[in-house]
Amino acid sequence: MSLRWDVLLAILAMAVATYAARAGGYAVLRAWRPPRFVEAMLVHLPGCIFVAFILPSVAAGGPWHLLAAAVAVVMMVFTRMLTLSLLAGVAVLWVMLG
C-alpha cells in the first residue's frame, strides 16, 4: 500500500476543490441576503438542475439512452418505486445495446 507524494497532493487539491463547490453555494447565501428575484429562482433551482444535467447527458448517449431514460421516468410516475424504475431503465439499455 504505497502513498506517493504527488498523488496525495492531487487528492488533497481535488478534495478542496470539491468541498469549495459543495459548500460554496450555501456559504455565499449565509453571508449575503439575496434579492427577491434570486429567492424566487431558488424555488425552481432543484428541478432545473436535474433537468439541465440529465437531458444533455442522456442525449449525448444517443436514442437508446433517451428511450431508457424515458422508461425510467414513466416507470417512476406509475409505480413510485425507485429501484424498479432504475432497473427498468438499465434493462432497456442493456437489451438495446447488448
Next chain:
Amino acid sequence: MSPPVTFTWAGFRDGVRLVLPLLASFTPFGLVVGVLSAGEGLSMLEAGLMSALVFAGTSQLVALGAWGSPVPVLAVALAVFIINIRMAPMSAALAPWFDGLNGWRLWTSLFTVTDHSFAISVAEMRRGKRDAAMLLGLGVPTWLSWIGMVCLGHALAGVVTLRPGHPLLFAGLATMCALLVTLWRGRGDVLPWGVAGAVGLAVQAIGLGAPWPVLAGALAGSAAGAVRDMRRI
C-alpha cells in the same frame, strides 16, 4: 413562520432508510472508478483516500482520465472543480435546512451533499420535513459504500472488465431520472423545466462541455420560473 429545524437520530434513521435501496445503483460506478484507479497505477490506499475525501464519482472519473506521472495536480483539481460546481446551487437550495445548523453539523452535512441526497432532501423538505439530520443519514451510508465499492473495484481490476460505456453504468443516470419525478410539483414546473432542458441541450450542441450545459440550463430555467412567478404577484 415555519417550525425550527431539528437534528435528531430519528431524522438520521429516516435518511438511512431512504438511501439503503439506492446503494446498489451506485455499485457499478464505484467499481469502474476502482478499476480505473488501479489502471492508472494508484494503490488501493490512494484510491480509497481519494473516494473518502473527494466523494464525487463523476469528477473522480474525469480526474483519472487526466492522470499521469507525475500527476498534473492543478489540471486535475481544476477539472474536478468544474465538474462539481453544479453542487453549489444544490447547497444553496437546501439553505432552509442549513440555516438551522451550526458547527460540525453544518460543515459535515455540506460535505455529504450528492445529486441523489439532494433530490431526496428537497422532496422531503417540500413535504414539510424539518429534521436536517436526514442529510447525514443519506450521506454516511453512501459515503461508506462508495469507498467500499471503489476499493472492491481496485481489488477486482484485471478480473472484471467493466468499461466506461457499459449499460450498468446507466444506473446512475436512471436513478436521477426516477428522482426527477419526485421533484415534480405540477404544471407550474413545465416552463422552468422546459427552458432548463432546452438551454442545456443548446449549450451542449454548440460544443461547450461540463459544467456549462447544466449551469446555463439550471440558471435560465429557474430565472424563467422566477420571472413568471413575480409577474403573477
